[in-house]
């Protein structure tokens with residue numbers, strides 16, 4: 001999702017693709033990177049926890065979210081006007097998602113978990129840095 005301007009048709013195709021596949025491809029990128037750089041001790045999914053972290057490290061009580069840049073309002077990827085129509089709608093939707101992310105992180109911390117959020121673009125641009133952030137948090 002790199003282009004800034006989509007035609008109307010293209011945009012709805014993109015939206016459908018994002019909605020349909022959810023977080024799967026970014027989760028997969030994390031798994032590939034974790035294996036490559038020898039990060040162990042993680043488990044997938046945690047439905048009983050606030051916000052359903054994508055990965056958890058049970059022993060260290062570390063919860064990891066891989067946040068899609070679009071839906072979670074990544075400041076680096078979303079700062080330019082990507083949507084010339086319905087801008088208010090998207091703005092509201094994404095800021096709602098961000099507020100929810102903050103709330104869920106706070107709930108996890110209140111339960112004694114530490115939380116790390118990794119942007120989709122970080123994992124794509126520099127998986128080694130993303131994995132290093134996690135392993136640092138485990139120490």
Ligand SMILES: [Zn+2]
Nearest residue numbers: 069074077121
């Ligand atoms: Zn981003």
